[in-house]
Amino acid sequence: MRTLVLWCPDWPVRAALPDLPRDVPGAVMDGGQVLACNHAARVEGVRRGMRRRDAQARCPELALADHRPEVEARAFEEVLLGVEELSPAVTPLRPGLCALPVPARFYGGEEEAAAVVAERVVSLAVWDVRLGVADGLFAAEQAARRAVPQGVHVVEPGADAAFLAPLPVETLEAPEVVSLLRRMGLTTLAHLAALPASDVHTRFGTHGALLHRLASGQDPRLLARREVPPELGGILTLEPPVSSSETVAFSLRSVAERFVARLADHGLVCTALGIEVEVDDQVASTRRWVHPRWFGAVDVVDRVRWQLQGGPLPGPVGAVRLVPESVAPVGEHAPALFGPGGRGAATAQEDDRVERGIARVQGLVGHEGVLAARVQGGRSPSARRLLAPWGEQTQPARAVGAPWPGSVPPPAPATVYASPRPAQVVGPGDRVVGVDGRGAISCAPVRFRAAGDEDWRPVASWAGPWPVDELWWDEAAARRVARFQVVGVDGTAWLMVVENGTWWTEARYD
Template sequence: MSAPLRVLVLWFPDWPLRAALGDALPHPPTALMQANIVVACTASAREHGVRVGQRRREAQGRLSSLRVLPHDPDRDERAFLPVLQLIEEHAPGVTLLRPGLAVLRARGISRYHGGEEAAAAWLVTQLTEAGFPEVRIGVGDGPFTAETAARGPQRCTVVPPGEAREFLAPFPVQVLRDEQITGLLLRLGVRTLGEFAALGPVDVRDRFGERGARLRALAAGADSQRLAPRPPDPELMRSVEFETPLGGADQVAFAVRQTADAVMLALGEASVVCTEVRIDLTDDNGQVFSRPWLHPSCFDASDLVDRVRWQLEALAAQTAKDPVDEARAFGGISAVRIVPVAVDDAAHHQPGLFGSGTDERLHHAVSRVQTMLGHEGVVTAALAGGRWLADRQVLTPWGERAVAPRDPASPWPGSLPDPLPAEVFRPPRPLGVTGADGAAIRIDERGALSSDPAFIDGTAVHAWAGPWPVHERRWASGGGKKGHRFQVIDDRDRAWLVFCAGGRWWAEGRYR
């Protein structure tokens, strides 16, 4: 086994929590759950006994007000990408171990700053000024030793060359993060890394296999893991400036065609495709209008030109709608910048030999219709949280990422259970619900009906159920929105969801 490489590990404690909650401190007592197991928790939660590895019920038993959020590894990686880019600016060759943990070779940066301890202190200062004061740095023989040093109480910990075994000896075997083998070691009475390293390598391989031999080498400070430095990001941004500002959307769209082609050429050279782009429009007053755009698969040059046109049309419509802001509105576009924000490996978007034709034709057809009708001419529906059916519908333009304003996973007491009506009326459709005598039905404060529903819009009622009261935003002026829901089936076998509010009846939806 080759000699361990001197490396520098940067550790950002509780990174999944920062990715989920942001950088505003202090964080309220919060735990991230995966499969009902705590994978991360804030310091305020740890003060009440919440620990990583606890089951959800046990953690909430320690702190009833504990806020529980689902763990999203993809979100952790997306949030850590800017940090990697920041480290890359100060020390090229950084390698991602996992979100919140990065490693780089110590030789280059330590030579430049006059030593490993000085280099680590300088990096801590730079990252602290950039908004990451929690960073911890460890330097040692190999990533395992350096990571263990970084998790110590000091901001910077340097393990001298050749002293990794002595440094690791007092640590418990659990730091190896292998439950199966550490469980066997504990049952055998081996509790520290020093005791594990003292075992013969042949005996360990015979008893625990190659994986056990690898862990014993880590415990002995012989970490020979190779580093794969993160390649520098290709320059994908392209821009164009106009000597004479252009005022028409079609003029600007025509002028940026070559710029869009240049962006696609840069993406092709990097073997990536763009799934999210930001377009910056600069007017002749120096004001910049920026907007991100998403794509359901990946952008091509014509898609980029369309987004420039749609952004200009939206700005023109906003100016026409609000003449007061006419002085601040653009009088002409002097520069356009197209910045790919999110890219993906081009191999993931290659058409398959079978089964991809329908999706491609669908996307092509919908995109053509959207080009003719405008950005908001074609929308897709997503489900959000809420008690009223109209509130649960979120319409998003084709190609945009649907963002639910109300979390559908949160509890919504009084909401309609599944199955939901297939047709939702926006706005609700007024109708008449009367009793057998033709009189309008009233509902008192206790939810009692003046008579049973017999007719709905002149059609006889076959069956009905209800009422179910719904009353939300009680603290709002006027008492909030309230009413009583019913399910009604008429003699034509049509099922309706209706509600009564203020003495009037409305059709909220209809079942198919």
């Protein structure tokens, strides 16, 4: 069976910035580096792996978004469902990339089948889709990467090895192995394929042996058809259509209960719910709701009521459709003994009221309009702050438990300024306190002016410095700072930072 690979270039950018015009540069950041960028950004000189500062220096109008794998996977699910309408044996490889056996006999040929698949994906508003056909999965993926937009590159049967031979070894996406191969003078897949398989296995192990087989056009991997998710949604049809939101909500109760029960039968709970409201057989209102734990029947009814009350509809409601956009095993969200987190029933009820209130506000201002703060790794208080849409389980970009040399010890300051504010710190004889390259201070602080102060304050106590020498290998992004904790005689405590002899106030301890 021949293999067809479907590739949507720059998928992280499309998923994170769905409303971005094609001619506007955009990029997705991960750990302060460019993970992916669109064609408009590449024209301006932005490249994958480039640091944020360098990318913005080359393209000041660059639109940025954080890497959110769950958003990419959820957006690609629509593409997978569309392709499954044509061929059920779809294998998702990663968001933006999937494979399936070529349904050539059904559509009259490989190019004809690829054209039908491309047309289906384009109908989902994904204009840049490329397809490749080959004997093996690896060769088909490389063929897709060499196709034109909405086109297909077909490798003739038995010609995988010849097609792969001139490609560079970087195609294997194995940096450690590729680096060694380059030092050995092996620059193309043909060079690697020419080595004896036993020698490659001895030097590189099982992983190297797999790379050798891929370079030789002998891909041993088989397509694993994904399990088509069960129909877990729910629908309420109203005959005749109803104008009252309360009547619609009352009629929806039994549908919501069956919706939740059907998920429970599969050991699942819904954490993100899509609600579509139809008027005259047309979708008149659609919204995505997120729950910090999971949706019960009452939660579903509430969201429908709030959505109907949020704005006028063009006519009476004829149908309401419930779509579970994100589900999770029930074991991950099971309540603890005596209520959530082991607390009492009264506390659990208070939490429910708070969560319902926040959810209603989120429904009015949008999913990205209500943010929850979490802690991630970092040296400065601002770097440790992570803001994510309320209810969404966003993974921190930097691990909290990792060592962070130069970070200020706890407790953390209560007020962190969005941008540092000017400050002054002097020692005896009004000498400005400085810190040399070895972290030694020029003199002890005697008095200071914090953010917004007009008068000087005597120093009661101080601690520090905590020097940080960041990105010293990057001349453009390098930064050397030192942080101090300073307490005034009036009891106020501040976190201050000195950089290049200039003092700033970063935060205040309340």
